[in-house]
Amino acid sequence: MAGSLNITSATVDPGLLDLPWNLPLELWPDEVIAALPKGISRHLVRFVHLGGYVVAIKETTQELAAREYDMLRTLQRLDIPCVDPVAVITNRTDDEGTPLDPVLVTRHLKFSLPYRALYSQTLRPETATRLVDALALLLVRLHIAGFFWGDVSLSNTLFRRDAGAFAAYLVDAETGQLYDGGLSNGQRENDLEIARVNIAGELLDLEAGNRLDxxxxxxxxxSRIVAQYRMLWRELTGAEKFDQSERWRIAQRVERLNDLGFDIEELAIRTDDAGTTVHIQPKVVDAGHHSRRLLRLTGLDAGENQARRLLNDLDSYRASSRRKDVDEEVIAHEWLARVFEPITRAIPRDLTRKLEPAEVFHQLLDHRWYMSQNEGRDVPLSEALTSYIDTVLRHRRDEVTVIDPPTGAITLPTDIVDEDDWRAKV
Structure with missing residues (x-):
């Protein structure tokens, strides 16, 4: 290693020092490279094995690397879904002392997929729609936090399965800017237009390669991202006016926000001078309503839709036990010990990298429902679990870290497209 590296990191992994920083990133040896599918990037990005996990290394300028590292850390503190910044490395030189580009190191998000890996031969309309919906929700969360992205696209986003939908995570914050006073309507509309144009271009690129349904x-x-964004923004931030006799609509508004996965930290309510109408407006909304409830009750950390599905099963368990007077946390601990944990422990060790435990549980519930419908009886969970492992899970590709085929072409099996595919196998 030539020269003396400068490493900026909150917690430095000693393994960073063992990587060949004296070589341009494009010349790094195959033994350290993880062949993961990635989106389109204006910079050279390589995935690298680091200890027991994978990191993404991007060559850029010192100023941009430092700025993006700080921005990602700030977004994490705001609880925005994004990749984990690991380090900024500068003062790189080759063996002859020639300066090399600085790099930003981020941690690869487990069980995540770039949009180009979410299809096999063609991208189906249902999958494309769900990706856009997930990106619209991410954009709303960013705008509520006062973050202007400036480069909204499918390529700058990673997606994780979330109980039949997808959850979107910001990958590239290089062009982003955080505003303490929030965003203007013009800034939000600018981001929306960037998103619409970029997504259209990315899908047209797939169409040109005959990879679009x-x-x-x-x-x-x-264009769907515009409509979906406006619906979410209106629901989360819009004022509402109604007659004083319809005060039940306050609880209804809160319930709709909770159904979208958001909590209300403050709700502004005022009446007019005549006392006949009521105006309500959520002042501060925060995402993760179901995830936080599940975490509080069980200690399980899951995606928002996964958490909603697990909580529904927990509520059904409580109802079937006919012990509504028993404390919710007691029932939750019992459900965890008697239902969820036995299922996750029953998954063979060689299959645990296929999907996250919460996603396995969600798919198992779907599998059991379809089995019961097909066979006209209530299939026991244990029987459904055996069938799910043998006919579905065993045939899935590992998603803890999706690896490219040796040819470098992304040709994943059809069962990776979405959950609807495997239902036909039941």
Whole structure:
């Protein structure tokens, strides 16, 4: 290693020192490279094995690397879904002392997939729609936090399965800017237009490569993010006016926000001078309503839709036990010990890298429902579990870290597209 590296990191992994920083990133040896599928990037990005996990290393300028590292850390403190910044490394030189580009190191998000890995031969309309919906929700969360992205696209986002939907995570914050006073309507509209144009371009690129379903219109799908964003923004931040006799609509508004996965920290309520109408407006909303409830009750950390599904099963368990007077936390501990943990322990060790435990549980519940429908009886969970492991889970590709085929072409099996595919196997 030539020269003296400068490493900026909150917690330095000693393994960083063992990487070949004296070589340009494009020349790094295959033994340290993790062949993961990645999106389109203006910078050279390589995935690298570091101890027991994988990191993404991006060559850029010192100023941009430091800025993006600080921005990602700030977004994490705001509880925004994004990749974990590991380090900024500068003062790189080769063996002859020639300066090399600084790099930003981020941790690869387990069980995540770039949009180009979410199809096999073609990207189906249902999958494209769910990706756009997930990106719209991420954009709303960013805007509520006062973050202007400036480069919204599918390529700058990672997606994780979330109980039949997808959860979106910001990957590239290089162009982003955080505003303490919030964003103007013009800034939000600018981000929306960037998203619409970029998504249309990305889907048209797939269409040119014959990897887009014939029924999918790239422009129509890209325009969906605008409609979905406006619906979410209106629901989360819009004022509402109604007659004083309809005060039940206050609770209804809160319930709708909770259904979207958001909590209300403060709700502004005022009446007019005549006392006949009521105005309400959520002042501060925060995402993760179901995730936080599940974490509080069981200690399980899951995606928002996964948490909603697990909580539904927990509520069903409580109802079937006919012990509504028993404390919720007691029932939750019992459900965890008697239902969830026995299922996760029953998964063979060689299959635990296929999906996250919460996603396995969600898919198992779906599998059991379809078995019961097909066979006209209530299939026991243990029987459904055996069938799910043998007919579904065993045939899935590992998603803890999706690896490219040796040819470098992304040709994943059809069961990776979405959960609807495996239902036909039941």
């Amino acid at each position: 014939e029924a999918l219109d790239p422009v129509e799908v890209s």
